[in-house]
Amino acid sequence: MTAEYFDVLIVGAGLSGIGAAHHLTRRCPGKTYAILEARDAIGGTWDLFRYPGIRSDSDMYTLGYSFKPWREAKAIADGPSILNYVRETATEAGVNEHIRFRHKVRRAEWSSETASWTVEAEWLDTGETVKITCGFLYMCAGYYAYDAGYTPDFEGTERFRGKIVHPQHWPENLDYAGKRVVVIGSGATAVTIVPEMAKTAAHVTMLQRSPTYVVSRPAEDGLANWMRRRLPAMTAYGITRWKNVLITMLFFNLSRKKPAKTKERLINLVRDQLPKDYDVETHFTPRYNPWDQRLCLVPDADLFAAIGNGSAEVVTDHIETFTEDGLRLKSGKTLPADIVVTATGLRMQLMSGMEVVVDGRSVDLAKGFSYKGMMFSDVPNLASAFGYTNASWTLKADLTSEYVCRLLAHMDRAGADWCMPHLDAPDMEAVPWLDFSSGYVQRAMDKFPKQGTRAPWKVHQNYALDLAALRLGKLEDGVMRFGRKKAKAAA
Numbered sequence: 239m240t241a242e243y244f245d246v247l248i249v250g251a252g253l254s255g256i257g258a259a260h261h262l263t264r265r266c267p268g269k270t271y272a273i274l275e276a277r278d279a280i281g282g283t284w285d286l287f288r289y290p291g292i293r294s295d296s297d298m299y300t301l302g303y304s305f306k307p308w309r310e311a312k313a314i315a316d317g318p319s320i321l322n323y324v325r326e327t328a329t330e331a332g333v334n335e336h337i338r339f340r341h342k343v344r345r346a347e348w349s350s351e352t353a354s355w356t357v358e359a360e361w362l363d364t365g366e367t368v369k370i371t372c373g374f375l376y377m378c379a380g381y382y383a384y385d386a387g388y389t390p391d392f393e394g395t396e397r398f399r400g401k402i403v404h405p406q407h408w409p410e411n412l413d414y415a416g417k418r419v420v421v422i423g424s425g426a427t428a429v430t431i432v433p434e435m436a437k438t439a440a441h442v443t444m445l446q447r448s449p450t451y452v453v454s455r456p457a458e459d460g461l462a463n464w465m466r467r468r469l470p471a472m473t474a475y476g477i478t479r480w481k482n483v484l485i486t487m488l489f490f491n492l493s494r495k496k497p498a499k500t501k502e503r504l505i506n507l508v509r510d511q512l513p514k515d516y517d518v519e520t521h522f523t524p525r526y527n528p529w530d531q532r533l534c535l536v537p538d539a540d541l542f543a544a545i546g547n548g549s550a551e552v553v554t555d556h557i558e559t560f561t562e563d564g565l566r567l568k569s570g571k572t573l574p575a576d577i578v579v580t581a582t583g584l585r586m587q588l589m590s591g592m593e594v595v596v597d598g599r600s601v602d603l604a605k606g607f608s609y610k611g612m613m614f615s616d617v618p619n620l621a622s623a624f625g626y627t628n629a630s631w632t633l634k635a636d637l638t639s640e641y642v643c644r645l646l647a648h649m650d651r652a653g654a655d656w657c658m659p660h661l662d663a664p665d666m667e668a669v670p671w672l673d674f675s676s677g678y679v680q681r682a683m684d685k686f687p688k689q690g691t692r693a694p695w696k697v698h699q700n701y702a703l704d705l706a707a708l709r710l711g712k713l714e715d716g717v718m719r720f721g722r723k724k725a726k727a728a729a
Contacts, residue, residue, distance in 0.1 A: 241356060241369040241370055241371045242272075242370050242371070243270075243354070243370075243371045243372065243373075244270045244271050244272045244370065244371075244372045244373075245266075245269040245270045245271060245372065245373045245374065245646075246262060246266075246269055246270070246271040246372060246373065246374045246375075246376060246642075246646070247271065247272055247273075247274065247355070247357055247370060247372035247374070247375050247376070248262075248271060248272070248273045248274070248376045248378055249273070249274050249343050249357075249375070249376070249377050249378060249379050249589075249590065249592075250273070250274075250275060250282060250377070250378035250379035250380060250590075251273050251275035251277075251280045251281075251282065251328075251333075251337050251339075252280075252281060252282015252283060252284070252285075252324070252378065252379075252380060253281075253282055253283070253284065253301075253320075253324055253631065253632060253635070254282070254378035254380070254623040254625075254631075254632075254635040254639075255273055255275070255282070255378035255379075255623075256280065256324050256327050256328045256331075256333055257303050257327070257378075257632065257635055257636060257639055258376055258378050258623065258635075258639045258642070259271065259273060259328070259331060259333040259336065260303070260305065260306075260327060260331040260333065261305075261636070261639035261640060261642075261643055262639070262642075262643060263331050263332070263333070264305075264331075265640070265643035265647070266643050266646050266647060269646065271336060272336050272337075272338060272370065273333070273336050273337045273338065274338050274341040274343055274357070274359050274370075275337055275338065275339050275340075275341065276340065276341065276342040276343070276362070276379075276384065276590070277339065277340070277384070278339045278340055279339070280324060280325050280328055280334075280337065281321045281324050281325065282324075282380055283380065284317050284320045284321040284324060285321055286384060286406065287317060287405065287406065287408070288317075288408045288410070289405040289408040289427070289430075289431055289579075290408075290414075290431055290434040290435050291316075291430045291431055291433065291434030291435075292316065292317035292318075292430065293314060293315060293316045293317060293320075293430060293537070294314055294315050294317075294320060295314075295426045295430075295532075295534065295535045296535070296629070296630040296631070297313040297314060297455075297459065297482050297630070298310070298312075298313055298314070298315045298320070298323075299313060299459065299462060299475065299478040299479045299481075299482050300479055300482050300483060300486070300629065300630035300632065300633055301320075301630040301631065301632050302323065302475075302479075302632065303327060303632060303636060304479070304632075304636045306323075306327055306330075307471040307472055307474070307475035308323070308475065309466070309471065311458050311463055312457050312458055312537075313456075313457065313458060313459040313462060314455065314456075314457045314535065314537040340361060340362040340363055341359040341360070341361055341362070341368060342359060342360045342362055342590075343357060343358070343359045343379070343590060343592050344358050344359060344360055344367075344592065344593065345357070345358040345592065345593040345594075345595065346358070346375055346592055346593070346594055346595070346620075347595040347596075347598075348594075348595065348596045348597065348617070348618055348619070348620075349597065350596075350597050350618075350656075350723065350724055351723060351724050352371075352723060353373065353618075353619070353655035353656045353722070353723035354371045354372060354373055355371065355372050355373075355374075355375045355619065355620070356369055356370075356371050357369070357370050357371070357372065357375065373619060373655070374619045374620070374621075374642070374645075374646060375619060375620045375621075376620075376621050376622075376623070376639075376642055377589045377590070377592070377620070377621070377622040377623065378622075378623045378635070379589060379590040379592075380590070381584075381586055381587065381588075381624060381625075382584035382585055382586050382587055382678075383584070383585040383586075383587040383590075383591070384406075384590075386404070386406065386407070386585065387404045387405070387406035387407075387580075387582070387583065387584055387585060388582055388583040388584055388585045388678060388681070389404055389580050389582055390582060392557055392559075392560055393557075393558065393559040393560065394559035394560035394561060395560045397560055397561060397562050398560040398561070398562065398563075398564075398575075398578065399562050399563060400563070400564075400575055400576045400577055400578065401576070401577045401578070402577075402578050402580060403577065403578070403579050403580070404579075404580050404581075404582075405427050405431065405579060405580075405581050406584070412577070414435055414438065414439050414576075414577055415438040415439065416438070416439070416440050417439050417440055417576040417577050418439070418440050418441055418564075418574050418575050418576045418577070419435050419439045419440075419441070419442045419443070419575065419576070419577045419578075419579065420442075420443045420445055420564070420565060420573050420575040420577075420578045420579070421435070421442060421443070421444050421445065421578075421579040421581055422445050422446075422557070422578065422579065422580050422581060422582055423444075423445075423446065423579075423580070423581030423582050423583070424444065424446035424447075424448070424449060424450040424534075425450060425532075425534060425581065425583065425676075426532070426534050426535070427581040428444055428446075428579075428581040429444070429450075429452060429534045429536055429541050430536075431579060431581060432444045432541060432544060432550050433536070433540040433541045433543065433544040433550065434540075435579075436544040436549035436550040437549070439549075441549065441550070441551075442544070442549065442550040442551075443550070443551050443552075443553055443573055443575075444550065444551070444552045444553070445553050445555065445557070445565070445567075445573065446521075446552065446553070446554055447554070447555075447556055448524065448525060448554065449520075449521055449522050449523055449524045449525075449554065450524060450531065450533075450534050451501075451504055451524055451528055451531075451533045451534065452508060452522060452533075452534045452535075452536055452541065453504065453507065453533050453534065453535055453536070454507070454511060454535075454536050454537075454538070454539040454541075454542065455535055455536075455537060456537070456538060457537035457538050459478060459482075461478070461481075462474065462478040465477060465478065483629070483633070483701055483702075486628070486629050487629075487700065487701065487702065490529055490628045490629075490699075493527070493528040493529045494529065497527035497528060500527075500528045501524075501527060501528055504528060504533075505518060505522065505523055508522045508542070511539050511542035511546075512542055512545060512546060513546055516545070520554050521552040521554050522552075526675055529628055530674070530675045531674060531675055531676045532627060532628070532674075532676065553567070553571070553573065555567040555568060555569050555571060556568040556569075560578075563575070565578070583676075583677060583678040584678050585678070585681075585682070586678055586679065586681070586682035586685075586686075587682070587685075588603060588604075588622075588685055588686050588687075589603075589622055594617065594620075596616070596617060596618070601614075601616075601617060603617070603686075603687050604684060604685050604686060604687060604688075605687075606661075606687050606688070607661050607666070607668070607687055607688050607689065607690055607695050608671055608686075608687040608688070608689050608695065608697060609659035609694055609695060609717070609718075610641070610659075610694045610704075610707060610708065611624060611634070611638075611689075611697040611698070611704070612624065612638045612641065612708075613659050614659070614687055615659055615660065615661045615687075615695075616658060616659075616660055616661075617658065618656040618657065618658040619656050619657060619658070621638060621641075621642050621645075622638075623635040623638045623639070624638075626699055626701070627672060627674055627699055628699045629699070629701060633701050634701070634704060637701075637704050637705060637708040637709060638708065640708060640709055641708040641709070644709075644713060645657055645713060648713045648714075648720075649720065652720060653722065654720040654721060654722060655721065655722050655723045656720070656721050656722075656723070657718055657719065657720050658718070658719050658721075659694070659717050659718050659719070660717065660718075660719050661690075661695065661717070662717075663690075666690045666691065666692075666695060667690065667691045668688035668689075668690070669688060669689055669690070669691060670683045670686075670688065670689070671683060671686040671687055671688060671689050671697060672686070672697070693707070694707065694715060694717055
């Protein structure tokens with residue numbers, strides 16, 4: 239039986255995948271495509287995570303798509319609103335009928351003879367393997383494993399009589415009203431959950447080993463809402479998008495050039511939000527510089543308000559063991575708990591763990607280099623969407639999709655069947671793909687490709703540089719090679 243063929247196969251029907259399909263439909267209208275999605279719904283992260291208070295940690299004017307204005311009042315949006323935005327985009331672009339749900343991609347094999355990928359996916363309803371071939375494979379499957387988050391091996395969990403919950407798989411009917419809750423962690427998820435649960439829980443404790451930078455920002459962008467009432471939707475959206483991009487870039491660059499000054503300013507902003515005698519030094523003064531890890535955003539200072547009114551507290555300590563009714567810390571202090579939430583991070587995963595084979599040879603992508611943060615050295619016709627660590631994910635995902643469409647159009651004009659970045663610089667220094675000290679990044683970097691020290695092998699965490707390279711830069715840059723399949727070349 240001949241495998242079904244598509245010009246482009248997109249893996250993942252989340253924020254990136256739906257955006258990719260929209261770009262492809264608009265910029266390459268003649269291309270056939272399908273989307274394989276392992277879950278049974280559109281939305282990716284925004285359908286998977288259901289914990290209390292789930293929301294963006296970036297503003298929706300940059301987390302939103304470049305082609306679709308964000309029309310709601312809140313710039314820091316809740317999860318259901320973002321999910322609705324993604325689904326609305328899919329419907330408007332006619333993407334839904336191209337999606338095959340419950341198809342988990344396991345393997346992709348490239349053949350130079352046919353200039354095509356054969357993708358093997360497990361149809362989760364039956365367990366059977368489905369094979370689909372494509373000319374170009376575009377991975378939009380996110381950056382972490384969906385099946386389970388990261389949870390350290392805590393001592394004594396089997397003794398605990400309460401519930402232990404990971405935010406990645408939140409129980410549908412978890413009742414925490416009037417309960418004592420401990421949230422382990424200090425990242426974006428923890429600072430979101432704590433103030434939301436504190437509204438009805440008896441008390442919520444955020445237990446952290448060390449502090450994180452926490453920045454408050456208004457949930458609504460007053461200027462954006464003012465412009466939205468007076469200007470065409472795309473005009474107002476575009477102005478606000480660029481405003482926020484430039485402010486973010488300016489702040490990041492300032493943090494790098496003057497880390498001590500930036501740190502002082504951030505800590506003073508926190509101090510202004512908390513009671514005068516609060517121990518900011520212990521609980522909100524990180525040991526690292528700003529942007530060595532991602533900053534945590536809290537809308538309308540909700541975390542600080544919960545601390546201020548006593549419904550929540552922060553404890554900085556280490557866990558010695560779980561007990562029958564809570565946690566004992568290394569300081570000797572005990573924290574009573576009915577529910578413990580382990581907001582301890584994700585398990586990063588490259589391209590959903592898919593096996594990659596090129597002409598019969600298994601490829602370890604971790605031994606190669608990343609090209610423009612989206613393709614891989616000596617791997618043809620394959621791209622992967624991966625967002626920024628210092629800005630909104632979709633800014634880079636949008637540019638990546640635009641670049642893929644440019645590549646496809648260029649290959650059509652040139653009569654090429656394949657494109658492949660090739661590193662012809664044996665002296666290129668290899669450095670980690672992400673320069674980030676966060677635990678979830680450090681645990682996974684040995685499984686990700688390296689980056690180089692100069693373009694186009696250097697990963698820019700910079701929208702302006704990527705805009706120039708991906709939207710405006712030359713496709714034939716001396717590194718990207720183009721060719722025809724062997725059978726056609728020999729004819």
